[in-house]
Amino acid sequence: GQQLNQSPQSMFIQEGEDVSMNCTSSSIFNTWLWYKQDPGEGPVLLIALYKAGELTSNGRLTAQFGITRKDSFLNISASIPSDVGIYFCAGRLYAGNNRKLIWGLGTSLAVNP
Amino acid sequence: DAGITQSPRYKITETGRQVTLMCHQTWSHSYMFWYRQDLGHGLRLIYYSAAADITDKGEVPDGYVVSRSKTENFPLTLESATRSQTSVYFCASSVDTGREKLFFGSGTQLSVL
Numbered sequence: 001g002q003q004l005n006q007s008p009q010s011m012f013i014q015e016g017e018d019v020s021m022n023c024t025s026s027s028i029f030n031t032w033l034w035y036k037q038d039p040g041e042g043p044v045l046l047i048a049l050y051k052a053g054e055l056t057s058n059g060r061l062t063a064q065f066g067i068t069r070k071d072s073f074l075n076i077s078a079s080i081p082s083d084v085g086i087y088f089c090a091g092r093l094y095a096g097n098n099r100k101l102i103w104g105l106g107t108s109l110a111v112n113p
Numbered sequence: 114d115a116g117i118t119q120s121p122r123y124k125i126t127e128t129g130r131q132v133t134l135m136c137h138q139t140w141s142h143s144y145m146f147w148y149r150q151d152l153g154h155g156l157r158l159i160y161y162s163a164a165a166d167i168t169d170k171g172e173v174p175d176g177y178v179v180s181r182s183k184t185e186n187f188p189l190t191l192e193s194a195t196r197s198q199t200s201v202y203f204c205a206s207s208v209d210t211g212r213e214k215l216f217f218g219s220g221t222q223l224s225v226l
Contacts, residue, residue, distance in 0.1 A: 045216075
């Protein structure tokens, strides 16, 4: 089936550092979403992107919809311990009535205080 | 509290037994989903429902049964549990226009011995 390549798989950083992660695919998407999953909880939506080139921020988080429609990026500035968790990208294919979401495998983030 | 709730939080069962996982949402969202989360596989869609009495298969429906007699409830039944169904199960819901913005429950951790 369709896959999203999410990288890196894991990151271990110092508090205060900036973080970058991305999602790529060989297919074109018309929606990109970024979710965060805290330990023991379900994923929570962080940012939704609907237009190629769109740049959207949510506090210290900024996400971009790649201009090729095949990728998306998430940046976290000045990380803090509560940023720990798994970050998932998800996308909806640009294909008629196909409304199913495709999920990446996640980027696990650890922050050293 | 309003939102989406899953029960039980943890469940241990034996191979061959029937198990039902419950999901209840208070938002009156039309769409509801069941996902399973496994290491190395990310989130995989089991079943989804567009409205009461309307359900459809996702990526990995085999061995599972769903029903949706009321908009707010979407139970997932494992008819004859197998060890391969050991997983964390998440229920999610979304509004009509924009199924991409999913709201997840806290999950049920199921162990099949």
